[in-house]
Amino acid sequence: MLHKPAPVPCVAAPPAEPEFQQALHEVESTLAPLFEKQPEYKKAFKVIQIPERLVQFRVPWENDNGEVEVNNGFRVQFNSALGPYKGGLRLHESVNLSILKFLGFEQIFKNALTGLQLGGGKGGSDFSPKQRSNGEIRRFCQSFMTELSKHIGQDTDVPAGDIGTTALEVGYMFGQYKRLRNEFTGILTGKALAWGGSLIRPEATGYGTVYYVVEMLKHMNETVKGKRTLVSGSGNVAQYAALKVIELGGTVHSLSDSRGSVINADGFTSDDVFEVQALKAKYGYLADWVKTKGDKYVYHAGARPWTLVDKVDIALPCATQNEVSGEEAKALLKAGCRVLAEGSNMGSTQEAIDVYESTLQTEKPLWYGPGKAANSGGVAVSGLEMAQNSARIQWSAADVDARLEDIMKECYRNCFEVGQKYGAGKGYPSLVTGANIAGFLKVADAMKAHGDWY
Structure with missing residues (x-):
């Protein structure tokens, strides 16, 4: 007779990851009303809190004095149940794995709430563009993308800008990707208007x-x-x-x-x-x-x-x-x-x-x-930028802005209605409960359909 081993508790965030621990707690605490009514979704939460893939790499580059400096590079590919991984690249001295895991985890549900077919991810480096020359920024971005290019693609993972990653940095990264892969594709969002960017993306x-x-x-x-x-x-x-x-x-x-x-x-x-x-x-x-x-x-x-x-x-x-x-x-x-x-x-x-x-x-x-x-709204228009890139067209500012406003209205409506169903409050339902449960259910149901939990 085969004996079934006892299940091992899922511990996705070690104590050294306080930001990720906080994000996990915030989501899990608001999912309690859902788990009471449908306890089977607890299985999905154990799975969803572990990234599908973590990529960490070194980024050596040369400063203006001819000296080699090195930074840490990261990409957290958290969840692709709804579409290719989508989330920004943060360039800031505070960047570490805990912060990127918290941001990537949040990104899963944020992207789900837009109604677009986008998975969740996040990445970046502890390099800061502040006080750096354009030459140093360019050499860093090229080295960073040389490794990152092995792990991304328009149907796999489409990064975007974030803190410290402006159109300047996106341009340098895009150029390096194009040199390495010999293809012009919408691999990054937040691009300049002249070569694939979207109106209203900065706003x-x-x-x-x-x-x-x-x-x-x-x-x-x-x-x-x-x-x-x-x-x-x-x-x-x-x-x-x-x-x-x-x-x-x-x-x-x-x-x-x-x-x-x-x-x-x-x-x-x-x-x-x-x-x-x-x-x-x-x-x-x-x-x-x-x-x-x-x-x-x-x-x-x-x-x-x-x-x-x-x-x-x-x-x-x-x-x-x-x-x-x-x-x-x-x-x-x-x-x-x-x-x-x-x-x-x-x-x-x-x-x-x-x-x-x-x-x-x-x-x-x-x-x-x-x-x-x-x-x-930021990732929503990034998704709209991806759509424009795929069609090789550029929509007007009024068109993108109207689509953005409609997406935000629908996002609010979804949060409000799910918050009314599961949250506290007579005239004012909990929008954080609504957001977390609405986003979680959409992703968890897609994961179940893919056989990621059952």
Whole structure:
């Protein structure tokens, strides 16, 4: 008689991977209502939390002094149940496997929520383009792509830009891929318009986050017009989120970077945002920019914006992970904030999310739009860029923007309806529960059909 061995517990995230552990906990905790009704999906969660493939490699390159430097390169190919792996390449000194696994795990569900046929992945390197010459960036990107090209393809894995990976870096990587493979194909997204890029791609994540907020406000019978908004960050996502809020009649009262925050009681103008855009293109800092402005622009060194104003209606974290703490969430609630939507990935700590979710039963909750839903506009337009590349055409800005808005509306509707079914809250369902369960079910059902679990 054969004896069946006891099942081995699935431990996908060792203690050395805190960001990934946090992402796993956040998703698993919200899947509890689903597991109670359909416990068989616990099997799928054990499988889905382990990447299909991890690629780690060294990236040697030569600096301007003729010296060889070396960095770590990564690609986490997490899940291909719905389509080719899709997710950005992050170039930043903080990059490590834990951060990329958390981002890749989030990307699975984010991509599922767009409704497009995209799998989830993430990659990058601990190389930072800041303070590097164009020659050094080019030599790094060429070395990086020499190895990465062995593992990607238009029907396998299509990386994109991310923090530190602008059109400049994408161009150098694309050129190296083309030399090595002798093919012109839509292997990267975030490309320049002249050779396969999409209109609205730079704006997509920031615009999409605000489009998601517009839908949240409709449930309150409100609009963005006249709303006092705090935005963190001053990079691509923050810039275009701020511009869209201003376009819709709201006011933006903060921008920030790694060194501090700038507050303007009257609100930033569009010209201010364009000035910051030019500053950040040269890797400048707000502390220097604010010196050229008037007294209305107040700089707070080492501070995030969430506790620096007395009244706020909307909060848009658009910088990096864990940028809103539990105490800062309480401060936003006290200041009257009604909507918080993440332009960044995992922008709130678990303590902050607990604060948001605890308000759902109240008359004036701080309603939370999680990043995997609210900032999915970037990957949505990346998917639209892939479609344009396949057809060898380029859609108009109005066409892409309309498609983006429709995708964000459908993403919100999906989160809302699934949140109503499984989450807490009478008039305000848990959108994080809705996002996680909706995305998870779509991916898990595809995995089951492929025989990945049964």
